[in-house]
Amino acid sequence: MFPHAGGSASSFRAYSAALSPRFRVLCVQYPGRQDRVRDALVDDVRELARGVAADLARLDDRPPAFFGHSMGAVIAFEAARLLQEATGRGPARLFASGRAAPARPARSTAPLVHLMSDADLTAHLRQSTATDPRVAADADLLKSILPPLRSDYRAVETYHCPPGRRIACPVTVLVGDQDPLVPLENAAAWSEHTSAHCELLTFPGGDHFYLLPSHDRVIEVIIDRLGRAPAPAAADGNGRSTRHVQP
Template sequence: MNSPLTEGTEDNGRWIRRFHPRPDSRVRLVCLPHAGGSASFYFPLSRAMPATVEVLCVQYPGRQDRRTEPLLDSVPALADQVYEALLPWTDRPLALFGHSMGASLGYEVARRLERRRDFVPTALFASGRRAPSAYRAETVHLRDDDGLVEEMRELSGTDPQLLGDEELLRMILPAIRADYRAAETYTWEPGPPLRCPVTSLIGDDDPKVTRDEAAAWSAHTEGPFALEVFPGGHFFLARHQPEIVRLLTTGLETPERV
């Protein structure tokens, strides 16, 4: 699902990319990338969503056009910044979709929206990530560069051409390491459950999340919960885009059924 930045991009304070503006849409879907990912990862999804849904893709600092900016290596710090960047976009219903680290970040952004502004998101879609309360001890961020690259290769979410470009790879590894540090050191702080519906999406062969860890998302909302399992590994999204577009569209049009 990787794609370069393209025409039609809009930058709201550097954080938000709107690849396909849909001013008459009924709802906005905020897409939060995985560790090492960028806003352009969601370009194909943005293009595929119906006219009723406008997709806003989040761009983290330290990559692409933000590569010279200081990195953020904690989920709460990222969540604070994303929350502020999204406030101008809350004039209509807003849903959140995050993959891997982006799912943890989406949860924290939803908490901030509900707590600070009493704004209930239409839905949270948590993809490829265990529930916030399902702890795992992970130390990929402590590996050397070769170990970090091997992790990326095993998860099959990075363009093989990029993995083969030594100079470019070394340039982006600091941002990837910061993201992994954020994801792996994230600690859930108990608090009120979300009020919005939550859907967990996972691959049935994903080494990063089990079915039980995904099902534990149900404890983090007082709204409806659903678990959707797809064939594939950690980056099952690329293989199942049509099904995921249908699932998101249905959930956003009838959130009470999510």
């Protein structure tokens, strides 16, 4: 599981607890936070993906499934591509959550978050629905969070993916239908980045962090998709299809 910008492995604590009775759950810990606080920050999406892909390539195991939220979705995509190149097989499925397709921009923000002043970046963090109110009220803790947060935003805001770059596994796209950062047409464009089946699931009333209130339904989707055989792609000339589903 690949966290969002500013997130950590513990961001998926509740999801890991719910899924671990059925699956072996591994949560990516980006450098410069929590138990990796002494590791140098990495502000490049492909470099972050490269480390994950290298670790997974050494595992002699069943193909993993990737779940990435927001920034984590494009890191998961790049890790899937690198793993596919290195081993000849990528993940069994990619769950791309809360993120426009790699070659499509998220809805723009001005100024770019990674160029904000510390004061503006702190205000941005406090406004996020994913920020624990206790964190927002702790000035010292906020100050310690700013460097990895800025590094993550620099990584995702400078990321560029050429149109047509693809992976071979099915893709399930999940997005809140009220997400101000991810227009639905840009979420649907994930179909351009897989040679397999692609589906778009929208969560009514959900914003960018729909994962919090929709926890149980997302868990059901993950369990269901990993328990079924891959759906055949539609014959559209490119072997791709997109289904719009309200879970």
